[in-house]
Amino acid sequence: xxxxxxxxxxxxxxxxxxxxxxxxxxxxxxxxxxxxxxxxxxxxxxxxxxxxxxxxxxxxxxxxxxxxxxxxxxxxxxxxxxxxxxxxxxxxxxxxxxxxxxxxxxxxxxxxxxxxxxxxxxxxxxxxxxxxxxxxxxxxxxxxxxxxxxxxxxxxxxxxxxxxxxxxxxxxxxxxxxxxxxxxxxxxxxxxxxxxxxxxxxxxxxxxxx
DNA sequence: CGAGTGATGCGCT
DNA sequence: GCGCATCACTCGT
Numbered sequence: 280x281x282x283x284x285x286x287x288x289x290x291x292x293x294x295x296x297x298x299x300x301x302x303x304x305x306x307x308x309x310x311x312x313x314x315x316x317x318x319x320x321x322x323x324x325x326x327x328x329x330x331x332x333x334x335x336x337x338x339x340x341x342x343x344x345x346x347x348x349x350x351x352x353x354x355x356x357x358x359x360x361x362x363x364x365x366x367x368x369x370x371x372x373x374x375x376x377x378x379x380x381x382x383x384x385x386x387x388x389x390x391x392x393x394x395x396x397x398x399x400x401x402x403x404x405x406x407x408x409x410x411x412x413x414x415x416x417x418x419x420x421x422x423x424x425x426x427x428x429x430x431x432x433x434x435x436x437x438x439x440x441x442x443x444x445x446x447x448x449x450x451x452x453x454x455x456x457x458x459x460x461x462x463x464x465x466x467x468x469x470x471x472x473x474x475x476x477x478x479x480x481x482x483x484x485x486x487x488x489x
Numbered sequence: 490c491g492a493g494t495g496a497t498g499c500g501c502t
Numbered sequence: 503g504c505g506c507a508t509c510a511c512t513c514g515t
Contacts, residue, residue, distance in 0.1 A: 319507070321507075328507070329507090330507080352507085354506060354507070354508065355506065355508045355509080356506095356508095357508080357509080358508050358509070360507060360508080362507090375507060377507085403508070403509070404507070404508075405508050405509065406508090406509075444507070445507070445508095446506085446507055446508075447507060448505085448506085450507095469508085
């Protein structure tokens, strides 16, 4: 019933069905475990927001492989983010693990994160990876054999909300972000707009050379 | 709580 | 070169 066969079967399904089913699931790496409260769906080559949109490369190769593996990427020069590859092999769809609640290994998670508030330990995709100690070395890890594992929830959360994905540019809004309604560990929404102010060059003073 | 911004490396065009 | 599936910090309310 429960167990690896069930997990593999679930993850082989369509990404829009897999994503909400991952809410409440527990991701474990060693002593630290996180119960997922927020995820986002990315649908391979059909999805302009997906890393797989422009085809297979060295970085996103794991996405094009079989479901049930972890796709980890490095971004913004300092952060890791983790996805669960799902759907049929070659579809390159995946679910981004956006946020969760630390349910085991609290001391180690606090040590890694150094955050005063426990609710912020895994609140955000990069924070979640940091709390779990997941990095590029876990790219491609089999989620059944480990070292990073996923255990599905016995029951689906009572209420699930959906909305637009966070931080994406160049993708039409699709309500492919799923979270457990009312959870305080869900990451704060950040609009997908430019966060660096661009001054019109005509009115900008040249910084270095007058 | 919200808005604003610097830090920082790598994948891709 | 440019742009990023981000975060931590600051300042103001």
